[in-house]
Amino acid sequence: MNDPNDGPYSRYNARRSTPAQVARDFVPPDHYWELRETVQPQLVIGPRGIGKTTLLKMLLPEAIDAWDKREAADARRQIAYTGVFVAADKMWAGQFDQLAEPLHGDSLRIDARDAFARAAFAYMALAAFADAAAYRCRPDGDERQFRWVNLEVAESERLVGAVAPAWLAHPATATFRDLAEQMQSKLAALGELMEEAGSPGMRTQQMRKILRERVLRIKFFTAAVRFIDAFNRAVGQQEAPWVLLIDEFEFLPPAARGLLGESFQGHDPRLSYKISLAPYTGTAPFKGTPLDDWEKIELSPPQNPSEDPFTVKLFEDQLSSSRPDKMLKGKGFDREGKDSYGPTSRNAQDIGKLAAFDPNFRRWLERVLGGSTLAETAKNPKRRKELSKAMPLVRLRLEYQKLRAGAQGTRRSRHAVPVLYTGLRNIYAMSEGNPRWIKALSHALLEERPRDARTISPAAQTRAITEVAFKVYEKLKAVNIDTSSGGEVVSPYTEYPDLTPKRLLDTLGDYLKVQTHDRAFSPDVPGAFEKDVRDDEWLEEVLNSLVFLGAIVVEKRGRHAEHDTIRLARMWAPIFELLLRRGQPRSLKSALRHPRVRSPVKRSSPGQETLDVGGDNA
Amino acid sequence: MSALVSDRQRRVSIFPWKAQRLSELDGEAHSYDALLASVGYEPRCRAITKGLGTVPTEAVAVEFEHTRPSSYDESLQWFADQGVRTSREWAELFLPWFRGWLLKIAASQPGARIAVDISSMNRPRIAAVVQALAELPMDVRISVDLLYAPSRFSPPHEHPDGVLTLRPVSSYLGGQLGTQTSPVALIGLGYEPHKANAALEGLEIRSALAYVPVGPHRDFRDAVLKTNRGLLGGPEQHPTVNYEVLDPFDCIARLDGRVHALLGNGDVPAIIPLGPKIFALCACLVAAIHHPRVSVWRASFDKEELPIKRLDEGWVCGVTVTLAPAFAPMDDSESQAAPASVPAVSEPATRSLAPTHDKPPARPGAVRRRGAAHRRAPDH
Numbered sequence A: 001m002n003d004p005n006d007g008p009y010s011r012y013n014a015r016r017s018t019p020a021q022v023a024r025d026f027v028p029p030d031h032y033w034e035l036r037e038t039v040q041p042q043l044v045i046g047p048r049g050i051g052k053t054t055l056l057k058m059l060l061p062e063a064i065d066a067w068d069k070r071e072a073a074d075a076r077r078q079i080a081y082t083g084v085f086v087a088a089d090k091m092w093a094g095q096f097d098q099l100a101e102p103l104h105g106d107s108l109r110i111d112a113r114d115a116f117a118r119a120a121f122a123y124m125a126l127a128a129f130a131d132a133a134a135y136r137c138r139p140d141g142d143e144r145q146f147r148w149v150n151l152e153v154a155e156s157e158r159l160v161g162a163v164a165p166a167w168l169a170h171p172a173t174a175t176f177r178d179l180a181e182q183m184q185s186k187l188a189a190l191g192e193l194m195e196e197a198g199s200p201g202m203r204t205q206q207m208r209k210i211l212r213e214r215v216l217r218i219k220f221f222t223a224a225v226r227f228i229d230a231f232n233r234a235v236g237q238q239e240a241p242w243v244l245l246i247d248e249f250e251f252l253p254p255a256a257r258g259l260l261g262e263s264f265q266g267h268d269p270r271l272s273y274k275i276s277l278a279p280y281t282g283t284a285p286f287k288g289t290p291l292d293d294w295e296k297i298e299l300s301p302p303q304n305p306s307e308d309p310f311t312v313k314l315f316e317d318q319l320s321s322s323r324p325d326k327m328l329k330g331k332g333f334d335r336e337g338k339d340s341y342g343p344t345s346r347n348a349q350d351i352g353k354l355a356a357f358d359p360n361f362r363r364w365l366e367r368v369l370g371g372s373t374l375a376e377t378a379k380n381p382k383r384r385k386e387l388s389k390a391m392p393l394v395r396l397r398l399e400y401q402k403l404r405a406g407a408q409g410t411r412r413s414r415h416a417v418p419v420l421y422t423g424l425r426n427i428y429a430m431s432e433g434n435p436r437w438i439k440a441l442s443h444a445l446l447e448e449r450p451r452d453a454r455t456i457s458p459a460a461q462t463r464a465i466t467e468v469a470f471k472v473y474e475k476l477k478a479v480n481i482d483t484s485s486g487g488e489v490v491s492p493y494t495e496y497p498d499l500t501p502k503r504l505l506d507t508l509g510d511y512l513k514v515q516t517h518d519r520a521f522s523p524d525v526p527g528a529f530e531k532d533v534r535d536d537e538w539l540e541e542v543l544n545s546l547v548f549l550g551a552i553v554v555e556k557r558g559r560h561a562e563h564d565t566i567r568l569a570r571m572w573a574p575i576f577e578l579l580l581r582r583g584q585p586r587s588l589k590s591a592l593r594h595p596r597v598r599s600p601v602k603r604s605s606p607g608q609e610t611l612d613v614g615g616d617n618a
Numbered sequence B: 001m002s003a004l005v006s007d008r009q010r011r012v013s014i015f016p017w018k019a020q021r022l023s024e025l026d027g028e029a030h031s032y033d034a035l036l037a038s039v040g041y042e043p044r045c046r047a048i049t050k051g052l053g054t055v056p057t058e059a060v061a062v063e064f065e066h067t068r069p070s071s072y073d074e075s076l077q078w079f080a081d082q083g084v085r086t087s088r089e090w091a092e093l094f095l096p097w098f099r100g101w102l103l104k105i106a107a108s109q110p111g112a113r114i115a116v117d118i119s120s121m122n123r124p125r126i127a128a129v130v131q132a133l134a135e136l137p138m139d140v141r142i143s144v145d146l147l148y149a150p151s152r153f154s155p156p157h158e159h160p161d162g163v164l165t166l167r168p169v170s171s172y173l174g175g176q177l178g179t180q181t182s183p184v185a186l187i188g189l190g191y192e193p194h195k196a197n198a199a200l201e202g203l204e205i206r207s208a209l210a211y212v213p214v215g216p217h218r219d220f221r222d223a224v225l226k227t228n229r230g231l232l233g234g235p236e237q238h239p240t241v242n243y244e245v246l247d248p249f250d251c252i253a254r255l256d257g258r259v260h261a262l263l264g265n266g267d268v269p270a271i272i273p274l275g276p277k278i279f280a281l282c283a284c285l286v287a288a289i290h291h292p293r294v295s296v297w298r299a300s301f302d303k304e305e306l307p308i309k310r311l312d313e314g315w316v317c318g319v320t321v322t323l324a325p326a327f328a329p330m331d332d333s334e335s336q337a338a339p340a341s342v343p344a345v346s347e348p349a350t351r352s353l354a355p356t357h358d359k360p361p362a363r364p365g366a367v368r369r370r371g372a373a374h375r376r377a378p379d380h
Helices: A019-024 A030-037 A052-057 A061-066 A072-078 A090-100 A107-136 A153-163 A176-197 A204-211 A220-235 A254-265 A309-319 A346-357 A359-369 A381-406 A424-431 A435-448 A458-475 A501-517 A537-548 A570-576 B043-052 B070-081 B091-108 B123-135 B195-202 B218-227 B248-264 B277-289 B332-336
Strands: A042-045 A082-087 A242-247 A271-277 A295-298 A478-480 A526-530 A552-555 A565-568 A584-587 B010-021 B034-038 B058-062 B085-087 B112-117 B142-148 B162-168 B183-188 B207-214 B240-244 B268-273 B295-300 B315-325
Touching: A019 A052, A019 A061, A030 A042, A030 A052, A030 A072, A030 A295, A042 A052, A052 A082, A052 A242, A052 A271, A061 A072, A061 A107, A082 A107, A090 A107, A090 A176, A090 B162, A107 A176, A107 A204, A107 A220, A107 A242, A107 A254, A153 A176, A153 A220, A176 A204, A220 A242, A220 A271, A309 A424, A309 A435, A346 A359, A346 A381, A359 A381, A381 A501, A424 A435, A424 A458, A424 A570, A435 A458, A458 A570, A458 B195, A478 B195, A501 A526, A501 A537, A501 A565, A501 A570, A537 A552, A565 A570, B010 B142, B010 B248, B034 B043, B034 B091, B043 B058, B043 B070, B043 B112, B043 B315, B058 B091, B070 B085, B091 B112, B091 B123, B091 B142, B123 B277, B123 B295, B142 B277, B162 B195, B183 B195, B183 B248, B183 B277, B195 B268, B195 B295, B207 B218, B207 B248, B240 B248, B248 B268, B248 B277, B248 B315, B268 B277, B277 B295, B277 B315
Parallel strands: A042 A271, A042 A295, A082 A242, A242 A271, A478 B162, A526 A584, B034 B058, B034 B112, B058 B085, B112 B142, B183 B207, B183 B268, B207 B240, B268 B295
Antiparallel strands: A526 A565, A552 A565, B010 B315, B142 B315, B162 B295
16 A cells, blocks of 8 residues: 555654654654653653654664664663553544444443453553564564563463463463464454444343353453563563553543553552553543553643754754755745834835734834834834834734735635745744654655755745645544543533534634734734633533644643643644734633634535535435 | 355355436336335435336335435325335334344245345445345345435535544444554545545544545546545545446455455455445445455544435446355246356455355346446446
8 A cells, every 4th residue: 555645644643653664763852761761650641743652652672673863772771661552543442432332321231331441451452462572582583682582482382371371362372473363363352242242132131141251351450460470580580661551542441541540559560551642631531540640741842843952853854954944044024134123124114014004003103103213213122122023913914915915805815825934943833843744844845845956945935834734724624523432422511512623723713813913903912822611521622633633732821820821833823824923812712702613604515405404414 | 256245054145236227227127026215305315216116015215313304204205105114213223123124025035136225325224234134144045236326416515614423334344343553444535525534534544545436427526536636636645446336346346356455465444435325335245245354434524414405317226135045046037147257356254155156146237247347337
């Protein structure tokens, strides 16, 4: 099949890549070293695309072996555990939910659903243990490879035979690969049994019989510890720790998450966990688990991506250039002589042009000038600072006004974007330090570079930025949100039943656009929102999906702040005509008063007759 | 010829059913012992029943619980006027009801010929039809024509943005529960904007093969390609396979071949049948052949899905599924029709196949095929 080559999200998704593929262009962020240094349980929290899966996969022996960069030697020295990667992804969750959906109503069915969830997780994790062991003792390995151990075939067979009963595997199982395959088979058998349990007309007696099936009797913690014990003894590393790396924890059914809590309570120092999950998944993933007490590593966009070593390095790698600043020239919002306010300066010209047609700006300018000339006013340091802060907004209003005027009375095409967002610094800012955005932007920029050219013109940069932004924006028209979990269908409480991810983004973006362009001119233009809506479950889901997609950025509240702050990802700035700065926060609740989020708009083309009802013909 | 799900004791086979104009359907040649239709809001739901002319004594149209504008009531009344019984065995009640219905017919009329109109079924109902056929007891002998009336072309609608639900189409066709490291999507494209992209993004599938429908109306393919240009062009460039809406048997053969290759390669196929419902039928049949290793997914905007009043294009196509104990001919008339000679659909990997049909049942729709290119979809 084709290579992963499909847009900013899945194109750069480590989920479907092997550890060796992930290692190929891995640039370790600071958080990587935090994960590496300790076997203590840790929670990695961050939005989609921030690199959680990559971080976890890069703790696996396969990834370390494939990593050929300078930092790999440090990783080899410092990672003192064997990573075991368990992925609970959307597809798996969808399959499980489908099977579990009929299992509701009475306690027997709910018990069955929970038993299936626990067993499913157990077999997934045990299969991962067996795979990890198989990799460590592969016959073609040698001592130069990370955590490789030389285990004789006979010893390996004895070990596998010893753990087989606890894993409910066949006693004659001989190799780790066999063991892993048996766990996969059990998982498949579990699915078939779930289907049977969920079939219509299942009687209580039959259900009780199903609950007594051997495949459901797996004890994860016992099986895992028995395995660690036997393996460690066999290789002479009695106390060596194993760390279960669970990716996208929120996709596990609640009962499986609870299982993790139980196993943690029966703590064995040789078994630890590192878990990744998306922010704003509510409290559900934490129920019944000790996760609240774990060390949290929150992956968030760097405050200043141009000073973030990871962002800089990844851009350099992706653009194959050690001097991307030479390649991506462009002053963006700055102009030559940006501190000059003389009558012929560029600043004075821009101010004059905007004042000519923007009454809001004119009022602000009159107040600032107070009857003096611009040059005289700029001599006052305080006024000069104020002018300097206002200039990006002046240029923004001016450039977009030009585009509107150029549209000759028709609405400006959103694809028409001024060259304000160019230059390396602005492109760094728009990337948010998010690996997927960085890679998508780099790809688009290189596509725009003329053959053999060393630089990419501001116009070409604008085309690349616009292409990436709109591509992702279009995708928001259909976003998958599933409120069920482990077969439990949840109807979230909400005051915004018609809210969708794109409607939320449009509402917030348009709100900021109006504030930026049409309201009273102020250099302190609003650019973020205080998350002052609480307990609205659907809003949380929608918000989470946008955070998950990297479309909205959450800034955790400071110690004294009452609410978290959210803002639009900077990639949307060209679409909503915004500055590349955070700006003052406004009330989210106020912004959501827009009718768009309360009444859906249904449209059809003239050739089609649609019916005015909710429908489900899919 | 090929088997759907067969073993030593039973033959389950799929045959082509020659696409025809609805107006040219010969009522006598297409006489059935039983008919299953769906009461829908789209007038298309009546097209096949109307085209067949003679309504069998055992004729049922199953209703839908939701989506009932005035055109739904018109359909309801129309079926009643034709003497078609209506049933409210919808949603999860449909599968056990349909299974029982088939068994009852098979018991009273061994070798019965049944027409099932899938045109206005939703995807879970189509999946239930396939599941019931695949799971019928060994001794059942019936022949089922799964028929489809393509809708008349109308330009794509601009769907309001929405929240997409992604689920396996049924538990039976949900695939194998396992740790899937390399799922590959076989995605049938429609012209609903963004749906295909969102489905792939939602399931985080990076490898996909897109099936592009070629319908009776040439604008349809253009509209599909235009709507999905983000998926098929630019940096994404998922490879494509064309299939003719009026030739579902060929589509099954192509899908099955691809699934077989993927499974052999250790990949996990996941079929996402967007677009014409005939592709959903093909997907479900292929997934049943390889059950339980292939999943079929449903991508839906649920209640925000725009109900479109679809009319039929004037054509009917389909496939025939026959079930019979192995080595037991359906009846004497079987010898009158030759087996279709299409590229063989792969053998089910988990079950042994019965011998190839020497004497398939006589069906007016069955044709001898000389290859996929022998008939092209008409443009009009």
